[in-house]
Amino acid sequence: MIYELLHPIVTPLATAIWRPDVVGTDNVPATGPVILAxxxxxxxxxxVIPLTSPRQVAFLAKAEYFTGTGVRGWISREWFTGVGSIPVNRDDARAAQESLDLALTHLRGGGAFGIYPEGTRSRDGRLYRGRTGVAWLALQARCPIVPVGLSGTDQIQPVGARLPRRARVRVEFGSPIQVEGRFDGMPQGRARREITDEVMAAILTMTGQEWAGEYNQRQPDMPA
Incomplete structure (x- = not known):
């Protein structure tokens, strides 16, 4: 309900301010389970992704986004709740798996789910190796993965900036990666790795980022 109220208001406002270049929205299936990676x-x-996606998309979101105070905390809590985001305590491995299970439930209910295979945001702008949770979800839900390439969002509110800035943003929704039936008979670990690498290769092609070739490690004081 909150999403239906906020989206028609926030989207035109954000579009007028940042004028994002949005490409490939027709690659997002109109119905059925899909992962946006x-x-x-x-x-x-x-x-940015929920604002530009042609359909509602939920994310795993840091638990702190739901507990902030003041006006900013209220906006964050209302937005992430409204788009159906699932809170996760990133420092608790069991809670993280439980959150993936909730994401799987969302997908099996026909929803669209967004995920960042890198695990946490890139502080240096490079693209890091993907973690295989995205492939696990796709295989379990038997649904496609739409790779998404973002550019310029790091300039909206750079590290240390208190307020958002105007920045040129590009969002590209790539061709869906189908997993159903492609990896039957393959060991699950290998299938998850191959799917994840295919997703990251597609993102790299869209963004032109420098490839880090290693996993991104979250710093203790680093936000998502």
Missing amino acids: SNHLSFVDSV
């Missing part, structure tokens, strides 16, 4: 440059990515 994106690179991660800024905490605003989880706002």
Whole structure:
């Protein structure tokens, strides 16, 4: 309900301010379960993708986004709740798996789910190796993955900036990656790795980022 109220208001306003270049929305299936797998440059990515996606998309979101105070905390809580985001305590491995299980439930219910295979945002702008949770979800839900390439979102609110800035943003929704039936008989670990690498290769092609070739490690004081 909150999404239906906020989206028609926030989307035109955000579009007028940042004028995002949005490409490939027709690659997102209109119905049925689908995963939107994106690179991660800024905490605003989880706002930009729902604003530009042709359908409602939910994300796993840091639990702190639901507990903030003041006006900013209220806006964050209302937005992430409204788009159906699932809170996760990133420092609790069991809670993280439980959150993936909730994401799987969302997909099996026919929803669209957004995920950042890098695990946390890139502080240096490079694209890091993907973690295989995205492939696990796709295989379990038997649904396609739409790779998403973001550019410029790191300039909306750079590290250390208190207020958002105007920046040129590009969002590209790539061709869906089908998993159903392609990996039957393959060991699950290998299938998850191959799917994840295919997703990251598609994102790299869209964004032109430098490839880090390693996993991104979250710093203790680093926001999502």
